[in-house]
Amino acid sequence: MRGIRVAFGPVVANDDVDLQVAAGEIHALLGENGAGKSTLMRVLAGLIVPVAGEVRIDGAVEPLGSPHEAMRLGIGMVHQHFMLVPTLTVAENVCLGLPSTGRFLPDLKAAGRRIRDLASRHSLEIDPDARIADLSVAGRQRVEILKALFRGARILILDEPTAVLTPQETEGLFRILRALAAAGTAIIFISHKLNEVMALTETITVLRQGRVAATLRTADTDARALARLMVGADVRLPTLEDERAAAPHDDGKSNAAARTILAVSGLVCRDADGVARVDGASLEVGAGEIVGLAGVDGNGQQELAEAIVGLRAAEAGRIAISGEDVTRASVARRIALGLAHIPEDRHHTALVEPLAIRDNIALERIGEPPLSRRGWIDRKAVARLAAEVMAAFDIRASGPGQTAGTLSGGNQQKIVLGRALSRDPSLVVAVQPARGLDVGATAFVHRQLLARRAAGAGVLLVSTELDEILALSDRILVVYKGRIVGAMARRDISVERLGLMMAGKAA
Ligand SMILES: Nc1ncnc2c1ncn2[C@@H]1O[C@H](COP(=O)(O)OP(=O)(O)O)[C@@H](O)[C@H]1O
Ligand SMILES: [Mg+2]
Structure with missing residues (x-):
């Protein structure tokens, strides 16, 4: 050619x-x-x-x-x-x-x-x-x-x-x-x-x-x-090892004693055809740990994440955030308990593309003080929040009024991260958070997740990119056909065993 x-x-x-x-x-x-x-x-x-x-x-x-x-x-x-x-x-x-x-x-x-x-x-x-x-x-x-x-x-x-x-x-x-x-x-x-x-x-x-x-x-x-x-430049992706080197108290030992932030047991979710997409899944995420949920795409990880954040009904089982049963709780209640959600599909789920950056950032809390008082939106407070988040998350745009749909993928994902993580969440559910991003933006996303971990949040990282799971997770769980079929601590990680589990073969 x-x-x-x-x-x-x-x-x-x-x-x-x-x-x-x-x-x-x-x-x-x-x-x-x-x-x-x-x-x-x-x-x-x-x-x-x-x-x-x-x-x-x-x-x-x-x-x-x-x-x-x-x-x-x-x-x-x-x-x-x-x-x-x-x-x-x-x-x-x-x-x-x-x-x-x-x-x-x-x-x-x-x-x-x-x-x-x-x-x-x-x-x-x-x-x-x-x-x-x-x-x-x-x-x-x-x-x-x-x-x-x-x-x-x-x-x-x-x-x-x-x-x-x-x-x-x-x-x-x-x-x-x-x-x-x-x-x-x-x-x-x-x-x-x-x-x-x-x-x-x-x-x-x-x-x-x-x-x-x-x-x-x-x-x-x-x-x-x-x-x-x-x-076109030197870029290193951050890993959990870098994080440990920077925080000497973090010895990488299992967090068994840590407070449980998320507990899911026996969860079952069906799709519209009655097929069990999540079929008796159980898992826990503790404070200050990243739990990676590995699996080949289409094994129910998407549905499991949706059920945890309140976007999909659970037919059976139980979901608890910080000890409170939220199996049937509203999304708002889960957010109030400290949940932050980074959804997979920023174009359709996470962003309102025709809206300005500032309105996308304010979206989840537009009805609460200080953004609104007695039913009136305080545009100045919205502008202040937007300026803070845009600076903290390095969102590059002509200004807070630029529509979200016209930004690059990396900057769009920074809006999603900024909105979710600027509230100091205790539980982060991140689904394919770096999908489609370039290396620089991926590094930024990974650093943000490591920072939430360092701040004591529990992070559930759902990803089909094994490299991403391996770089960031304290523990890895493997999902296959809607069930958690394996678990591995960071010090015992074997890619070979992970691969067998991902294929549904006992390992
Ligand atoms: N059918 C299309 N219409 C408009 N833009 C497109 C189309 N296909 C690709 N592009 C754009 O062309 C560029 C290269 O895309 P692509 O060849 O898919 O990249 P890669 O395969 O390396 O990820 C991107 O900016 C993409 O958005
Ligand atoms: Mg391509």
Whole structure:
């Protein structure tokens, strides 16, 4: 790819990007969220037409902008969100959208034979007759890979493929990719995870703000240098160890004696279809500790957090905050008991995007003094609070009147944090608090959580990013199919055991 330029209105997503990948090579496309990685690969896959630049395959300039052309050229892409039809079988999905061979229906028997053949040749554990809905996420991903190979892919693009996998599943994927590369397939592996890029790839192209920051051989670089290239500056993510070094009294021993801030026992929550999303979960969070709730996305962690903060009804079980039973209490009562909630989805749940920054900050306490008196909002008090929070949480904006929706993701999340944490909460429930943020903003969020811990709050950190859980947690719990299936103190942490628990295997 040479001189690729893509613009979405005023946003230049790719600016004069060059990328060269050889047959049999595993090439990382590394960059922070929003760096332009997916856009560049969507150009290669024929889904976006660039305003400038050319693509050459085997030296020949090829026309751009048609997925069928891309398929003909042997380019296959496994997207971040899989594009399979859950009610159909593997074979039906693989044949879906293929050009007709003249008959009305694709020959599923023949397709099944070819799928079995391809699967065994590339050690992909796949049953062509299985229904997609019955497969694990890792299984669906293998189907996506096979679908690309079935169409003759010689260039295989995977967009952040490990985001949905356990550590063991990630290892399994890496084995598959190494074997494919050894057989001559060019693999482009999109990621923002440095350790994975270091472990898997031979060559790395780093994108930063739509431009190529560097192209390097993996053997000639290290994680630190890559982080600097991604961000443009030195950034270290804070960890619990840093916090302990700064607070010598904190010896990292278990907090068994600490006051219990949150106690959940036997909690059951069902979704609209009557399926138990939380199925008898029990956990405790003590004062001054961060408890990390690890798990593959979709195992009930979201629903569990919603039940704790009062946004989802509990069918059975009990939730207590600082000793008071709040199982049926209002959100307001829970907040009054010291709860702060950092929800997962800032666009839909946490922020009112058309409202000004100051109103978003004041939102939860607009009805209380000093922000309102006898039913009248005191605009001066609101402005004072907003100025305080904006300064303390380093919210960069033209002023408190700027609408929240026009801010960067990092600054939006700082509003959410500022609103929740400036009230000195005793319990913080943080769900994916750094999702989609760049490294600088992620470090800020992590420092804020460590600061609440140091101030004596209990923190429940719900995250599918194992690195985040490992960096910050005093204790780790693992959720699988709505139950807490394992617990581990910081000093006993084993990523291997965590991975087994996340996959529902006893460890
Ligand atoms: N369809 C789109 N419309 C408008 N802006 C987009 C679209 N797709 C991506 N962008 C913007 O382009 C930039 C690069 O996005 P993307 O390629 O998805 O980054 P990455 O995959 O590295 O996270 C971001 O600023 C993003 O908001
Ligand atoms: Mg992307």
